[in-house]
Each structure stands twice: as C-alpha cells, then as structure tokens.
Amino acid sequence: MKKIAFFDTKPYDRKLFSNLSQQMGYDITFIEHRLTPETVSLADGHDATCSFVNDEVSAPVLEQLHKFGIGVVLLRCAGFDSVDLKKAAELGIKVLRVPSYSPAAVAEHAIALLQTVNRKTHIGYNRTTKFNFNINGLMGTVLDGKTAGVVGTGKIGKIAARILQGFGMNIIAYDIYKDLNSGLHYVELDELLAKSDVITLHVPLTPENNHMINKDSIAKMKDGVILINTSRGGLINTNDLLDAVKAGKFRGVGLDVCEKEHEYFFEDRSNEIMADDAMLKIAGYNNIVLTGHQAFFTEESMGAIAETTLQNFKAYLAGEKLVNEVK
Ligand code: NAD
Secondary structure, three states: OEEEEEOOOOHHHHHHHHHHHHHHOEEEEEOOOOOOOOOHHHHOOOOEEEEOOOOOEOHHHHHHHHHOOOOEEEEOOOOOOOEOHHHHHHHOOEEEOOOOOOHHHHHHHHHHHHHHHHHOHHHHHHHHOOOOOOOOOOOOOOOOOOEEEEEOOOHHHHHHHHHHHHOOOEEEEEOOOOOOOOOOOEOOHHHHHHHOOEEEEOOOOOOOOOOOEOHHHHHHOOOOEEEEEOOOHHHEOHHHHHHHHHOOOEEEEEEOOOOOHHHHOOOOOOOOOOOOHHHHHHHHOOOEEEOOOOOOOOHHHHHHHHHHHHHHHHHHHOOOOOOOEOO
16 A cells, blocks of 8 residues: 655644545555654655645755655645755656645635724624623725725636625736736736725735835825735735834735744644744734635635645556646
C-alpha cells in the first residue's frame, strides 16, 4: 500500500482524508508537526508528502525527501509559494496542487465580512450575550443603490460581483485582463477607488501589486468606505491601513488575511502574549473584523481539496498526465 506522510494535520483533515484514502487504497500517516528541515525525517519510508500553506518545502527539505526516494509533493492548497520549485525541478520531484476548490466559498465569506462590519453584528452579538440590548453605535448603511468596486474579476471576484448585484449595488470592476464577456463595467483603478462605497479585493498577490492598498490609494477612496480583503495580506500596507483607520477613514474593514499571517494563523495563540503591535491594533479597532484565513473553509471546499489531492497522487502513480502540476 502506498504511503503518504501528511504534515500539519488538523482534526478536520484527519476526518476528511481518512475515509477517502482508505477507499482509494492509500495509507496516510497523520503528523501534527509542520514540515520543516527538523521534521522532514518523519517522511522517511513514505511515497509522498502532503502539506498545507505553512509547511516549508524548502531546498533542504526537498534534498532530504529525494534521499528518502520520495518523488512527489502533494499540496492540499492552491498556493505554492512554500515550495522551492527550482530545487524540486532539479531533483525531479513533482509538485502537485489543488488549483481551485470553491470560489463561491471565498466570495460568500467576503460578503459575510462586509455585512458584519457594515451592520456591526460582531458588536451587537457581544452585547446581547451580556443582555445589553442597547443599539446605540450600531447604525449601519443600506447597500442597495450604492457602488461596489471589485478588484480582480477571476473566479472569486465574478461571484462576489454577482452577489453584490443581488443586494442592488452598482458594480464597477478593475482587472489587468478585462473579461469582456462578463457583462461587468470595467474602470481604471483610480476611478474604482474614488467611486466605490465598498471595495473588495480578489487578485492574487504578485510583485506588481504588493501593497496596492497604501497611503496614496487610501487617500483616493471615499471617506466612510468599506474595504474587504479575502485575497492575500500583502495587497495592503498594514501600517498605512491602520493609520487611516485611526484617522476615521473607514466605515469598516473586513480581513480574512493579513501580512503577518504566516507567523500566527492556524494555531491557537490565545494563551500567549501578543507582542505584535499591528496585530494588537487590528484586534483592537472595533470597525475591523479579522478572520484567520477561513474563507475557503467549507464542507464543499474541504471535500474537493481531499478529492483532488488524492486524485493527483493517483495520476502520479499511474504515470498519467499531471494536470495539476506546478512547474
Ligand atoms: P483567479 O486567478 O480566478 O482571478 C484572479 C484575477 O485577478 C484574474 O482575473 C487576474 O487577471 C486578476 N489580476 C491578477 N493580477 C492583477 C493585478 N495586479 N491587478 C488587477 N487584477 C489582477 O483567482 P481566484 O480564484 O479568483 O482567487 C483570487 C485570490 O483569492 C487568490 O489569488 C488568493 O490570493 C485568494 N484566495 C483566498 C482564499 C481564502 O481562503 N482567503 C482562498 C482561495 C483564494
């Protein structure tokens, strides 16, 4: 039976992957540690590793995997920034990923964040759990008739636009590649920033758009704008954002990602002293709502991730065409 060393295991991974791997005839060793040069020895005796966004598939790790005779790295996520692709290619190790699972999951979470910060349900909920039924300070705004700026009109952005249209919002969009069949009204980024009451980011993080939301772009936005980021933390200059929040620029900010997330996310840090000022401010401002990179986390997405990850392994073992190979 072929064996997979499964790193950074969470209880939900165990549940989802166990059944499917048994059906497909694979034996998974669930390891709670992240994959690092220190833990890679746990992969010895396996035929593949399976890793998530914070595992470190660096050159030293790949060299060890090669020594163990492991020829494939299965990523149970879309992003591959954790992998030294050059080294993997040099060693002939295949890197297979899950390019798309459920764009609707992420778009719907963006809307959940939007309506949380707009209607202040996070504050209302905290009050009612203490039997405080005062609604002072909880006034929101109606989205119907307002303008939403969708930055990035790929799989997720298009669904977000469709949902926002359902609220009766006027949609304007910005993308470096316009999809002229989408029916979306494209504008330049500056126009989108200036006209939008809600701005939602759905672009990948690239060297070109790192910190695309910064002091200058924030200054171009309307006062009282709502900003939502479910894409990548690096799209926003956190310090510039926090300065603007402090100055009262935003009605609300909803974040599922943040610049320092690699240091903190996916672990319970509630018993530690949080010494990071930016994280403290993000948690402290009551018009910012941060979730810990959970936009993708639905039953449907997780099922699709497990299915594709193991199908990728099956195709590799069968010598079939690797449609999800990262090169
Ligand atoms: P996609 O590839 O379908 O669409 C991305 C769009 O962004 C494309 O239309 C592309 O032309 C456009 N784009 C690329 N660079 C741009 C730039 N510099 N300026 C303007 N437009 C640009 O991707 P998707 O599936 O819609 O995913 C979007 C992003 O969502 C991902 O890159 C990822 O960062 C994020 N994401 C987050 C989660 C989560 O759980 N929070 C889960 C999945 C994806």
